[in-house]
Amino acid sequence: MEPLGEQERERLLHTQRLKAAVHYTVGCLCQEVAEDKGIQFSKQTIAAISEITFRQCENFAKDLEMFARHGKRTVINSEDVKLLARRSNSLLRYITQKSEELALNNLEQKERKKKKSSAAKGRTTSDEQVEAVMAESEDSNMA
Amino acid sequence: MEKREESASGFRKETVNKILHLHFKDDKTRVSSDALLLMAEMLNVFVREAAARSARQAQAEDLDRVDIEHVEKVLPQLVCKV
Numbered sequence: 001m002e003p004l005g006e007q008e009r010e011r012l013l014h015t016q017r018l019k020a021a022v023h024y025t026v027g028c029l030c031q032e033v034a035e036d037k038g039i040q041f042s043k044q045t046i047a048a049i050s051e052i053t054f055r056q057c058e059n060f061a062k063d064l065e066m067f068a069r070h071g072k073r074t075v076i077n078s079e080d081v082k083l084l085a086r087r088s089n090s091l092l093r094y095i096t097q098k099s100e101e102l103a104l105n106n107l108e109q110k111e112r113k114k115k116k117s118s119a120a121k122g123r124t125t126s127d128e129q130v131e132a133v134m135a136e137s138e139d140s141n142m143a
Numbered sequence: 144m145e146k147r148e149e150s151a152s153g154f155r156k157e158t159v160n161k162i163l164h165l166h167f168k169d170d171k172t173r174v175s176s177d178a179l180l181l182m183a184e185m186l187n188v189f190v191r192e193a194a195a196r197s198a199r200q201a202q203a204e205d206l207d208r209v210d211i212e213h214v215e216k217v218l219p220q221l222v223c224k225v
Contacts, residue, residue: 021158026190028152033194041209048214049193061166076174081181098184102177
């Protein structure tokens with residue numbers, strides 16, 4: 001059997017490290033479910049779920065890449081992820097809700113940055129007050 | 144500093160990013176920050192569902208321990224609906 005080339009070895013190690021990270025996270029999540037349901041998970045079960053999850057990621061990645069390409073983009077965005085979640089109604093609702101929360105969060109962060117940068121530019125206090133009022137009215141419209 | 148997720152457990156953005164990049168065909172493909180967060184959530188849900196359904200299967204068989212065969216039984220429905 002031919003010895004692995006340097007690059008292949010690197011890739012294998014990289015994959016193994018990622019699988020270990022997944023395994024750890026799966027273990028944590030299963031522990032929560034175990035406590036919730038008052039039941040125990042065998043080690044093999046955690047390993048199996050971990051393996052399945054890792055494999056599922058390959059399908060996810062390829063689908064996401066295709067969705068983005070279909071939209072003539074190289075950057076995968078939230079819409080692509082929602083498309084991925086389309087098969088289960090409850091999953092789609094959950095992901096859509098999370099997506100809206102993120103969008104709201106981003107908007108709030110932008111507002112905070114705007115206020116900071118206008119202060120840094122050394123504008124007069126009256127200008128800042130006008131901006132603050134405008135930002136607040138924008139927020140109330142968001143409901 | 145980025146805001147941390149409320150729950151301590153769950154997939155981290157960097158891990159999800161690296162895993163996805165393993166399988167991209169195009170070098171130029173990237174994932175937006177929001178999409179990464181959403182994918183982390185998807186994976187959390189996926190794992191929790193797998194665990195919960197397997198647990199329910201074991202409980203239906205009057206057992207207090209979840210083993211591989213319970214995962215095998217719930218696997219087809221889990222993977223098909225995602």
